Amino acid sequence: MRSARRIQLADEPDLFGEVPAAAIEGLRYEHEFLTRAEEQELLRIVQGFELREMRYKEYTARRRGISFGGSYDFANHRLKPGAAMPEVFHPLRARVAEWMGMAPEDFAHMLVAEYRPGTPLGWHRDVPDFEDIVGVSLLGEAVMQLRPYPPASATAPASLELLMEPRSIYLLRGEARWAWQHAIAPTETLRYSITMRTRRRG
Numbered sequence: 345m346r347s348a349r350r351i352q353l354a355d356e357p358d359l360f361g362e363v364p365a366a367a368i369e370g371l372r373y374e375h376e377f378l379t380r381a382e383e384q385e386l387l388r389i390v391q392g393f394e395l396r397e398m399r400y401k402e403y404t405a406r407r408r409g410i411s412f413g414g415s416y417d418f419a420n421h422r423l424k425p426g427a428a429m430p431e432v433f434h435p436l437r438a439r440v441a442e443w444m445g446m447a448p449e450d451f452a453h454m455l456v457a458e459y460r461p462g463t464p465l466g467w468h469r470d471v472p473d474f475e476d477i478v479g480v481s482l483l484g485e486a487v488m489q490l491r492p493y494p495p496a497s498a499t500a501p502a503s504l505e506l507l508m509e510p511r512s513i514y515l516l517r518g519e520a521r522w523a524w525q526h527a528i529a530p531t532e533t534l535r536y537s538i539t540m541r542t543r544r545r546g
Contacts, residue, residue, distance in 0.1 A: 348502035370518030377513035409457035465528035474541035484535030
């Protein structure tokens with residue numbers, strides 16, 4: 345089995361003075377999007393919520409989370425109404441929206457997720473109700489695996505890997521959103537993520 349190619353996406357030169365090109369159109373990544381103080385404040389906030397195991401039909405995932413703006417009914421394949429995003433997250437939403445060049449109100453959904461050590465996230469594309477997917481990482485790092493969609497087989501390996509560092513942000517848009525699947529390799533340490541999604545256009 346061939347190994348995936350690790351990619352580095354950044355807005356500044358690497359150690360060799362070169363700016364690496366994006367490996368997939370629509371995939372954007374920036375490290376140190378947050379300061380350490382901002383990260384600590386967000387950790388205080390997210391750890392104050394009651395997070396629950398996430399269910400996908402009959403499967404219960406190891407990661408725990410809470411969502412705002414809607415909850416997806418995987419049994420009936422529909423997005424159900426949900427609680428509004430708490431105001432405590434509005435400053436982060438505004439910063440992320442500015443980074444993306446859009447209005448904060450364009451976000452229709454937010455998910456706070458906890459990855460305890462050893463927690464994976466299987467291969468998937470986000471549900472079709474949403475368009476752009478953007479995520480902020482807290483506390484621990486994770487490896488996002490990517491492969492073209494549809495894959496050659498259910499066991500097809502990753503084509504690319506992206507190391508998501510604490511305080512970083514990533515965006516899946518366009519080709520990266522629709523023509524690729526992604527997964528999260530089992531995490532080595534405790535990690536939290538805050539994922540925001542826009543409503544699908546059209």
